Amino acid sequence: MTPRKDLPRDYVPIRGEDGTSLKIEGKGKLLLHISKECGGFDLDFTDVLHVPKLQDNLISQGTLDKKGMKITTVNGRTEISEKGKIFLVAHRGGTLYFITTEGGDTIDSLRQMYAEETRKASLVSTSTWHNRLGHLHETALDKIPPISDRETTKLREPCDICIQAKMKRLPFQRSHGKKPDHLLERIHYSDVVGPISARSLGESYYFVGFLDEYSNYVSAVPVRQKSDCCNPRRPPSPSYLKAVPLTK
Numbered sequence: 572m573t574p575r576k577d578l579p580r581d582y583v584p585i586r587g588e589d590g591t592s593l594k595i596e597g598k599g600k601l602l603l604h605i606s607k608e609c610g611g612f613d614l615d616f617t618d619v620l621h622v623p624k625l626q627d628n629l630i631s632q633g634t635l636d637k638k639g640m641k642i643t644t645v646n647g648r649t650e651i652s653e654k655g656k657i658f659l660v661a662h663r664g665g666t667l668y669f670i671t672t673e674g675g676d677t678i679d680s681l682r683q684m685y686a687e688e689t690r691k692a693s694l695v696s697t698s699t700w701h702n703r704l705g706h707l708h709e710t711a712l713d714k715i716p717p718i719s720d721r722e723t724t725k726l727r728e729p730c731d732i733c734i735q736a737k738m739k740r741l742p743f744q745r746s747h748g749k750k751p752d753h754l755l756e757r758i759h760y761s762d763v764v765g766p767i768s769a770r771s772l773g774e775s776y777y778f779v780g781f782l783d784e785y786s787n788y789v790s791a792v793p794v795r796q797k798s799d800c801c802n803p804r805r806p807p808s809p810s811y812l813k814a815v816p817l818t819k
Contacts, residue, residue, distance in 0.1 A: 579619045597621040604673040610659045630670065644668075665689055698728070706733050751785040758783055763797055 576582070579599025601619040605612050618634075632642060635651060643650045647663035661668035664682035671678055700712055751757045758781055765777030775793035782789050 576621055576623070579621060582621070594624070595620045595622055605659065606671040606673050606675070606677075608678055609661065609670045610657065612658045614659065698730075701730065706730060706736075754785050755783060756785055763794075765797065 576597070579597070579601050582597050582599040598618055598620050601616045603614050603616065605614055616630075636642060639653065641652045643652070649661040649663075649668050650657050651659040651661070659670065661670045662678045663669075664678070664685045667685060669678055669681045669685075671681065676684070697709065697712065701707060701709075704712070761780035761782070763777055763779055767776055767778075770776060771793050773793055773795075775795045777794045777797055777799075778791045779794060780789060780791050
C-alpha cells in the first residue's frame with residue numbers, strides 16, 4: 572500500500588457502488604529499487620493499493636506468503652525468499668520492520684526517526700499533568716523529574732478552572748442609610764431554625780432569630796409551624812427588652 576498516487580503504474584481507481592471514492596482509492600503496479608542493505612534488487616510489485624491517508628508505504632506479509640514466498644525472521648532481520656533465493660531483507664526498528672530504497676533513508680536513520688516518534692507519542696501534555704496534579708503551576712511541573720520531559724513546557728490554552736479560581740469578588744457596597752437612633756427602629760430577621768427534635772414548653776418545633784440593629788440585642792421567637800413565619804411577622808416585643816439591660 573502507498574499514500575502516493577503518482578507511484579503506481581496502470582493505476583485503476585476503486586469506487587463504491589454509488590461512485591464515491593473509498594478509503595482505498597485505487598491500485599496499480601509499483602517498481603522499487605531496493606537498497607543494498609535490504610537486498611539490492613529491483614522489485615516490481617503488483618496490486619499496490621493507493622491509500623491517500625497512509626503515512627508510509629507498507630508491504631503485506633500475508634500477501635507475500637499467499638504468493639508462495641518464504642519469510643524467515645531471526646534476531647530483528649526478516650528475509651523474504653523464493654525458491655531458495657533471498658531477494659528482500661527487512662530490518663527491525665522498534666516493533667516495525669523497515670525496507671529502504673536507493674537514494675532514500677537508511678535503516679539507522681529510520682530507527683532513529685521511529686524511536687523519536689515513539690518517544691513523542693508516549694509523552695503526556697502539560698495540560699494533562701496540570702489537571703492530574705490539581706492544577707499545579709508550570710514552574711512546579713518543571714521541577715518534577717519524571718514529568719520534566721513533556722510534550723510541551725507550556726499550557727496550550729489558558730486553564731478556565733484556574734482563571735475562575737483566581738477571580739476576586741468585588742466588595743459589597745456599604746449602606747448609606749441612616750443608622751437607627753432608638754430601640755426597635757430597625758429589626759433584622761434570620762432564617763428559620765428547625766424542626767428541632769425536642770419540643771418546647773409551648774409545643775414549638777421552630778424558632779426565628781431577630782436582631783435589633785440599635786442595641787444588637789438578639790431574640791429567638793418560637794413558632795409551632797414553619798408556615799407561621801410567613802404570617803404576620805413577630806418582632807421582639809418591648810417586654811423582651813425590659814428584662815435585659817440594653818447597651819448600645
